[in-house]
Amino acid sequence: MDAGKQQTDQLRQMLDQSRRMVVFTGAGISTESGIPDFRSPGGIWSKNEPINYQDFISSEKTRIESWRRRFALGEVLDQARPNAGHLAVAKLVQRNKAACVITQNIDGLHQQAGVPDDKVIELHGNTHYAVCLECGKRFELVPIRQAFEQKPHAPVCDLCGGMVKTATVSFGQSMPAAEMHAAREQTVNCDLFLSLGSSLVVYPAAGFPEIAKRNNARLAIINRDPTGMDHLADLVIHDSIGPVLAAAVDPE
Template sequence: MSSTPIDTDRSTSAMAHARPDLAAPALEETVAAARQLAQLFAEARAAVAFTGAGVSTESGIPDFRSPDGVWARFDPREFTYQNFMGSHEGRRRYWALGRVTYPIIRAAAPGPAHLALAELHRRGRLACCITQNIDGLHQRAGLPDDLVIELHGNATRARCLECDFACSRDLLHGRLEEGIDVPECPACGGIVKPHTILFGEALPRTAVQEAERRAAAADLCVVLGSSLVVYPAAYVPRQARRAGARLVIVNLEPTPLDREADLVIRARAGLVMSAVLEVLTSADPSPQGG
């Protein structure tokens, strides 16, 4: 992976077209920051992306923690792992929530940030993506499944907690639509649970270990659309920074790690990553990843 000098103004017109609401000074500042990020990608040997809800809100999936998000309508204290495992009523409430949220996830298409990251990987510019999201949009955009580390699981899959039978979430959602309030395992009738992490549930050990390994080996960590307030997942970018990686944060709101970052960009992830990809393409149009 070669380091290609970045010297282009092509991203300015594209960004102006995408965000005509931006005032000229803000636009120029964001474009300049996108060029800086493109240069960092060009210089990196092991770039890692860390993505949060802000990447998927551009695909129409609401941020659960936003003022008009899911937790504004449902009490998150009712949706703990302990409640799910402890009673039929706890599972009924969970599946009632899932009946609302899963169709939104299922209908969503990869947004500009998902597509840009997949293309960066194809060009040999991205080693992997560590995500807090559960929607599977990184894979649908084209990132290989083994290079997407899902710290909070994946809402499109489910498994039985008793016989380990695995199935598609679509199958279980069909049961809900038929009027069954708590789907059971199709194989043994046991408790079946979506492959997502509930409040009070430990993160998957394998995913955490792989994320830590990738963070320790990274020379560039780019945070996209994460407020970095949900732990332990939010430790990953901090670990990368302390291991020597350059840290870039692209988020609309401030984060606790802004002071440690080499570059902070207050803009939408999709807007910035599309501009980064355009800059890299103009500087080196031939993919390096084959």
């Protein structure tokens, strides 16, 4: 038996034995759908410095640049579709094997794959809609984009006049308290923590595998490159997520 098949079989056994799994996903699961990641060489942040939240708040020019970048990425984000990894994760949720999906991603592909909204904990928000930073009103992006293309400007809330921003967490912006609490609770109570496509080097994301292990859960990591938590894992697979997970979830 080759090493790859042996690892896939081991992963399948871990999935079968789990009764309350948590799936944790990072950019690596979505690069297989054509969405570039942020941190890697050639990634988005190597081409544009990330915009700090305080700069967004204090500068009209920076807000315009932030929206310009979002709409420049629009075609890639809007055309991306769930891949085999997203679909396999959705099956784990639908079969009540996975209690939830905790994701660092902002692309909404887990929901597109069939994971219910209430089973997805988005730590960094969602880029497919916007919110008013003052009153919280939600805005769809199509009318904002149409107005921006006519005259580039930073949109404001028609209800309270507050600044409108994509519903994502920027550098320097506080992590969402409710989502962080929910993610921690799910991690404390899981028996298997399955990390997919995250480098696990940046906190608070890197803290979740440690929490899971401290509470006697098993840890499985699938990522193309080594992660900061490989040494803690019960199983590490350095390979593409989609084919490996699909084979483990639905063996032939």
